[in-house]
Amino acid sequence: MKGITKFVIADILKNRIILFYALILGVFSWSIFSLEDNTSKGIMSLLNIILLTVPLVSIIFSNIYMYNSAEFIELLVSQPVKRSAIWTSLFIGLAIALNVSFLVGIGIPVLLFVPFMTGMTVIITGMLITTIFVSIAMLCSILMRDKARGIGFSIMIWLFLSLIYDGLVLFFMFQYADYPIEKPMAIFSALNPIDLARIQVLLQVDVAALMGYTGAIFKKMFGTMTGYLISLILMLLWIVIPFLISLKLFNKKDL
């Protein structure tokens, strides 16, 4: 399994896209922090960029990589390697490669410009988001046999989670503004990994006004520490559950 993971990482790093991704993230964060004196504001701008680009790149790149690895997977399955080892190696390889470029692009400047605790929260959140979308991409690639449909589907998921979902939540909020909707709202936001990531960082930065509706509810309901732990657990579930479903499907797949 170690050998396969090593091979996958080497193969991805050979791909220039991943270096380009690190470079772009680096340009974003360095320019934000050099233009903005107020660190909190800087973090907010950076957070918006992270929450938009990181999921998109992670899900699309992983998805395309999975489809392009079809031959590789077929070759390995005919050899004495456990299917779960193949699938897990691909997941670990993709997650490591994407997380490393995130760390290079965002991690270094954040640690330089932002107070340590807040900086670490941003970095951990970004890494969780990266891994979550690798996991979702692997599930998409096994659900759809056709490459174009699979990539289209993963774009839809990204669009839904990062843009449409918030719109729907707002719509419900206005529709049912007269009712006590705090709890359903908190549950709604807990179901979306991108919302969770936003809440997690905002709980740390402590800019209540910018926290958005669901963030404020989270803080009110759970307080900073419990809220943070709950969102952390939920995000870990977002990694584990899609991956385990995809693994189960892959173990039964006909090649």
Next chain:
Amino acid sequence: MIELNNISKSFGKTQALKNVSMHLSAGKCFGLIGPNACGKTTIIKSILSMVVPSTGNILFDGKNIEGEVSYKNHIGYMPQIGRYPENMSIKQVIDMIRDIRAYQGIEDRELYDAFGIDQFGDKKMRTLSGGTTQKVSATLAFLFDPPVLILDEPTAGLDPISSELLREKIIKERQNGKLILITSHLLSELDDLLTDIIFMQEAEVLFNKSVVALFEETGEERVSKAVSKLLKIKRA
């Protein structure tokens, strides 16, 4: 060595295998033949657990292969159309398989040398012609000296010289007591390779006979003629 018991498999609505049973023993060379889409490749893929049968079980050396992988150390597989990672060179592919197999014995480099793999070992897989890819597949199948060889249309796409090299190698390995399973629809190629013939039609085994018995029954001396004559008798 390999036993298939009542294997059935369907892909959606099409039934690829219906209650197929067969017993493959060492030292023999089985020819799995039949028209297109009769389930030959599905049988091979089931043995390698690339396809999971809907019902039935497969035993390798008496052990059920379900959930097992180590038995694949004893199988050399040459796919019908070799599909390899495009960005890897031939040598990288071979090294990777070597790494996975962790084979301790002496490698069988006969085909490797005969095909001159060394000369184009640095070429990327995507640049290779169909025939060269087949050479790589054949080399990989024989390289780790496995007791079982599964060859899916081995000579399709190979030039006459390489094809002859491969035939000689197959005969040699059969004499070494290995179990060989070959699929092909070019029956003329299979003379003096096979010891047994398994004929499949519409996802079922029509007959499973030794070549000697087949010749006796039909009075023919060539596999292709004997098979077609037997089919006529069966239909009548």
